Amino acid sequence: MNARVEIASPIAVGEPLITCIELGHVYDFGRGRTAALGSISLTIDRGEFVCVLGPSGCGKTTLLNILAGFVVPAHGDVRVGGHAVDGPSSERGVVFQDYSLFPWLTAQANVEFGLRMAGRAARERATIAHDLLGLVGLPDEGAKYPFELSGGMKQRIAIARALATRPSLLLMDEPFAALDAMTRSSLQAKLVEIHRQERPTILFVTHNITEALVLASRLIVMAPNPGRIVEDIRIDLPRPRRRTAPRFNEIYEHVARAIGLETAE
Amino acid sequence: MAFGVSRHSVAGMIGTLAFFGAWEALSRSGFVNNVMLPAPSTIVQSAWELILTGELPRHLGASLVRAAIGFLGGSALGVILGVAMARLPLLHGTINPLVQMFRAVPSLAFVPLAIFWFGIGEMSKIVLIAWGVFFPVWVNTYIGVRDVSPLLGRAAASLGARGWRNFAYVVIPGALPFIIAGLRVSLSVALVVLVAAELAGAAFGVGYLIQMSQQVFRVDQMFVGLIALGAMGFAADLLFEHAVRRLLPWYGAEQAGQKGP
Numbered sequence: 001m002n003a004r005v006e007i008a009s010p011i012a013v014g015e016p017l018i019t020c021i022e023l024g025h026v027y028d029f030g031r032g033r034t035a036a037l038g039s040i041s042l043t044i045d046r047g048e049f050v051c052v053l054g055p056s057g058c059g060k061t062t063l064l065n066i067l068a069g070f071v072v073p074a075h076g077d078v079r080v081g082g083h084a085v086d087g088p089s090s091e092r093g094v095v096f097q098d099y100s101l102f103p104w105l106t107a108q109a110n111v112e113f114g115l116r117m118a119g120r121a122a123r124e125r126a127t128i129a130h131d132l133l134g135l136v137g138l139p140d141e142g143a144k145y146p147f148e149l150s151g152g153m154k155q156r157i158a159i160a161r162a163l164a165t166r167p168s169l170l171l172m173d174e175p176f177a178a179l180d181a182m183t184r185s186s187l188q189a190k191l192v193e194i195h196r197q198e199r200p201t202i203l204f205v206t207h208n209i210t211e212a213l214v215l216a217s218r219l220i221v222m223a224p225n226p227g228r229i230v231e232d233i234r235i236d237l238p239r240p241r242r243r244t245a246p247r248f249n250e251i252y253e254h255v256a257r258a259i260g261l262e263t264a265e
Numbered sequence: 266m267a268f269g270v271s272r273h274s275v276a277g278m279i280g281t282l283a284f285f286g287a288w289e290a291l292s293r294s295g296f297v298n299n300v301m302l303p304a305p306s307t308i309v310q311s312a313w314e315l316i317l318t319g320e321l322p323r324h325l326g327a328s329l330v331r332a333a334i335g336f337l338g339g340s341a342l343g344v345i346l347g348v349a350m351a352r353l354p355l356l357h358g359t360i361n362p363l364v365q366m367f368r369a370v371p372s373l374a375f376v377p378l379a380i381f382w383f384g385i386g387e388m389s390k391i392v393l394i395a396w397g398v399f400f401p402v403w404v405n406t407y408i409g410v411r412d413v414s415p416l417l418g419r420a421a422a423s424l425g426a427r428g429w430r431n432f433a434y435v436v437i438p439g440a441l442p443f444i445i446a447g448l449r450v451s452l453s454v455a456l457v458v459l460v461a462a463e464l465a466g467a468a469f470g471v472g473y474l475i476q477m478s479q480q481v482f483r484v485d486q487m488f489v490g491l492i493a494l495g496a497m498g499f500a501a502d503l504l505f506e507h508a509v510r511r512l513l514p515w516y517g518a519e520q521a522g523q524k525g526p
Binding site for chain 2: 068069070087088089090092093094096098100101102103104105113114116117118145146147161162165
């Protein structure tokens with residue numbers, strides 16, 4: 001519909017996957033209207049690992065929900081892979097903070113779910129699920145039910161499930177926020193590894209600066225009232241990233257200031 | 266822990282033995298009329314006789330068949346209508362007032378009417394049991410399907426679940442815990458309605474056995490009937506629990522998990 005406008009993003013060089021043009025959303029809570037998203041324009045290229053960082057109320061989750069197709073934006077245009085977003089689709093996998101695994105399915109059946117919905121054959125589903133369970137490091141847990149798995153394992157299964165239909169975009173909504181620090185850091189490493197191998201485009205929402213700096217190839221910092229982008233920076237730190245590296249801390253300080261945090265730690 | 270449990274079960278055993286021992290002693294002591302309060306040993310003997318003559322199995326069999334058919338019929342209808350009403354707002358709007366109206370009337374109150382309409386044969390009992398069973402199953406199914414987790418709904422949608430696949434693979438399994446809870450309540454409802462219907466008029470059945478024994482002053486046989494009903498309810502519940510655990514291994518664990526913070 002819209003001609004492709006070059007949006008203010010100094011680092012868009014590859015093939016764009018996501019194009020948002022003047023995207024805005026308002027939540028109406030009866031007593032008052034909250035501008036969850038002001039007017040956001042954004043281009044994300046294929047293969048990028050984008051972290052969206054910001055305090056609560058900055059609209060980062062709203063942005064993710066719009067991209068997932070869960071929320072229809074009040075105004076603006078959003079395209080993924082050239083198509084206007086029109087409801088949820090297995091083209092855009094989602095990983096939720098609370099895992100949202102189907103409790104009545106085994107880990108393997110959870111991973112196979114999207115393939116089953118697409119009407120793929122049982123043998124093919126099993127092969128793909130087997131590979132993905134291996135990829136997330138749980139090759140032997142396929143027969144277990146979610147209640148038999150730890151939080152970290154559940155989230156690995158959820159990631160495998162979202163990857164099964166080979167979505168062009170993986171949307172992750174604070175997926176590691178409910179996990180303990182050690183599990184979180186091992187899953188971060190796993191996710192970096194998966195991104196290196198499979199090259200999905202990832203949009204990862206978090207409010208944890210360190211997490212964003214460990215993961216992202218590009219960092220988008222948002223601020224509230226109304227939700228808007230205040231920083232859009234490429235994170236060119238070499239991998240594996242060391243949290244103690246001086247450059248890491250430099251960027252950390254910079255981002256913390258952008259969010260308006262006092263950096264006393 | 267294991268030690269504590271075994272200590273409790275020993276205490277339970279002693280308590281039970283003491284209760285029946287005291288009962289036996291009381292009946293034999295002559296302080297009470299042992300026709301009015303027959304000793305446990307007498308009851309066991311009567312039970313054995315009723316089993317040998319084939320009388321008890323016949324009554325029990327009749328009651329079981331009625332309860333089973335009524336339960337299956339009533340719960341099938343409850344599930345179907347519950348699902349349909351949760352998915353079709355117009356249907357819900359049309360018949361909800363009616364269902365709520367009938368639900369408010371205790372199902373036992375329909376016993377005389379059912380006997381008047383359907384006689385004292387099998388039909389009246391089965392209809393009554395199905396009627397009583399229907400409501401708890403219907404309510405639970407309706408709520409379960411209506412309140413299926415929106416979060417899981419989102420997860421399913423983002424995995425491409427739509428239409429009948431979404432219904433069969435997400436909505437129905439998501440509602441299963443509610444449906445099972447409804448079925449479980451209905452199991453005891455079925456037993457209550459069964460006995461009420463059999464007491465009010467029947468040619469055989471455990472309720473009839475109790476009724477008849479009263480008229481011929483066989484209190485010992487009345488106790489046999491009571492024990493048979495207790496055993497029936499206990500076995501049904503055990504069987505149900507076993508089937509659920511077998512068919513839906515995730516069910517109990519998930520419920521326990523949800524109690525957490």
